[in-house]
Amino acid sequence: MTAAAAQAAAPRGYVQIPRSLLYSSGHSALAVWAWSMYETLMPHGLGGGRVPTVARRRFVAERAGTSTTALDDARRELLAPAAGGPYLSRSAPRGSKRSVKHACLRLPRETGEAFAPVPSWTLDLVWAGRRRPAGRISPDAWRLYAACVDRACRDGKPKAFDATVGRLGAALRASAATGRRRLTELEAAGLVEVTERPGGWLSIHAILDVDQSAEIAETYAREGRRRIQPRQDPSQITAFAPGKNRQEALAGSGTPQESPTRETPVEEAPEVPAKGEQTRRYARARTTTEAGKPKTPHKGRPAPKRRRVPRAAVELYQTLPAELTRHVPEHGSRRVLSAIAAEMAHRSSAELTDRIARNWEHWRYRISASEPVRDPVAVAIRLTRRGIDCPDVRCEDGHHLDLEAPCKACAQLTAERIPGPVEEPAGERPGAARILRRAPATRLGGDDVPHQDRPGRVDVPTATAPKPQVDVARYGALARALLKARTNTEREAILARHGHADARSA
Numbered sequence: 001m002t003a004a005a006a007q008a009a010a011p012r013g014y015v016q017i018p019r020s021l022l023y024s025s026g027h028s029a030l031a032v033w034a035w036s037m038y039e040t041l042m043p044h045g046l047g048g049g050r051v052p053t054v055a056r057r058r059f060v061a062e063r064a065g066t067s068t069t070a071l072d073d074a075r076r077e078l079l080a081p082a083a084g085g086p087y088l089s090r091s092a093p094r095g096s097k098r099s100v101k102h103a104c105l106r107l108p109r110e111t112g113e114a115f116a117p118v119p120s121w122t123l124d125l126v127w128a129g130r131r132r133p134a135g136r137i138s139p140d141a142w143r144l145y146a147a148c149v150d151r152a153c154r155d156g157k158p159k160a161f162d163a164t165v166g167r168l169g170a171a172l173r174a175s176a177a178t179g180r181r182r183l184t185e186l187e188a189a190g191l192v193e194v195t196e197r198p199g200g201w202l203s204i205h206a207i208l209d210v211d212q213s214a215e216i217a218e219t220y221a222r223e224g225r226r227r228i229q230p231r232q233d234p235s236q237i238t239a240f241a242p243g244k245n246r247q248e249a250l251a252g253s254g255t256p257q258e259s260p261t262r263e264t265p266v267e268e269a270p271e272v273p274a275k276g277e278q279t280r281r282y283a284r285a286r287t288t289t290e291a292g293k294p295k296t297p298h299k300g301r302p303a304p305k306r307r308r309v310p311r312a313a314v315e316l317y318q319t320l321p322a323e324l325t326r327h328v329p330e331h332g333s334r335r336v337l338s339a340i341a342a343e344m345a346h347r348s349s350a351e352l353t354d355r356i357a358r359n360w361e362h363w364r365y366r367i368s369a370s371e372p373v374r375d376p377v378a379v380a381i382r383l384t385r386r387g388i389d390c391p392d393v394r395c396e397d398g399h400h401l402d403l404e405a406p407c408k409a410c411a412q413l414t415a416e417r418i419p420g421p422v423e424e425p426a427g428e429r430p431g432a433a434r435i436l437r438r439a440p441a442t443r444l445g446g447d448d449v450p451h452q453d454r455p456g457r458v459d460v461p462t463a464t465a466p467k468p469q470v471d472v473a474r475y476g477a478l479a480r481a482l483l484k485a486r487t488n489t490e491r492e493a494i495l496a497r498h499g500h501a502d503a504r505s506a
Helices: 003-009 029-041 057-064 068-079 120-125 139-152 165-171 176-189 210-223 277-288 311-318 330-343 349-363 376-384 408-417 472-484 488-505
Strands: 014-018 088-091 101-104 115-119 161-163 192-196 202-206 421-424 435-438
Touching: 014 029, 014 120, 029 057, 029 068, 029 088, 029 101, 029 120, 029 139, 057 068, 068 088, 115 120, 115 139, 120 139, 139 161, 139 165, 139 176, 139 202, 165 176, 176 192, 176 210, 311 330, 311 349, 330 376, 349 376, 349 472, 472 488
Parallel strands: none
Antiparallel strands: 014 115, 088 101, 161 202, 192 202, 421 435
């Protein structure tokens, strides 16, 4: 029977189930359902209140899809004396042979006891027999639904609440696995809407309307349970230590290094444990663990300190091109944020924003649909770092930011790497013409002794033609102009102007 058919067949309204009966350990789920069914069948008296009802046990048993024997056992539990008295009474009218009147006792409206307002149309969804039809639930699942309604309506207005499968099972003195199975039945029937959150917590919303229940049942059959993924916060640099995913640290400050391809082997599915093996395994684990002993980290492996990046670094990360950051994974964003935080030690946010925009003008033409970037993390780090190897941290592409002039350190490095020609007299080698030989360059921070003056080394003069000297400052300006150009027409115009300048200088 579907939810719509249950609404048409069952009486409207709510059943006020006492909490003492709902959570009683001496009454089964079928007994709780039988009490609720008799309560809905009791008519209203002329003088007020409710009067006993006449209902044959076969009729009530057929509504639950069970036998009369099972129903008799449930009624015995209700007729048995309890701490506050029995929950059901029966009496035979004078002159009747087979009809018996039943009256529900300890009604919350009379005793003032707390109760759970369960919709009456859910009573026809219960099936206590074998071969349960589709859309029906067991009495134990219906009892769990009543407990969920009680929990959701504690403050009057129904609202969602948080719980775990362990707590749901413990509420009715059952295990976590039993609570999980009963909750699955309720989701399939559309009686609850569950949203799974990280950490094993569930956000449960009890459904009280039959139309909404039918929609939720269709959605669950089509999409399954809703799940909320963990929040991805790029400002948390060292939250976890994920494995490498085809990305490695850059070898230097130059061009990003492409990581080699690593194929992850396909893991075989684990074997399904036998029935009861998982429970025995948990029991053995609990017996071997010392009770009350706190778990301390290993002395040789101290827990890493959690570092946080400044808010300005997160804002600069958001200024990176979207077509690049959408391919950066979560653990890769931590590396990019670390690089931005390191650059902010000697750069302001405005200067780094200008650098990112300037470097992106070069990379945007190299990224296309046919040739995507294989290592987006390396490209993002390259956009934030300086592009030359200069010892002056205030140097930006050969220009000193504080002095507003060309960088002297870059000029010195250029002179050492590309020295001027040195004439060598032809008299040192008879019969040889005068040739040009380049002076050996010294290494930065190394020994300043020239190579020809070191002991044990003999320079042999060569007759090859010397390499022409390159004007680094001039061609550096040309390279920067070409990088800023956006179209091929602008590039051709820049090259044409440079060619005319070379002709005039010649």
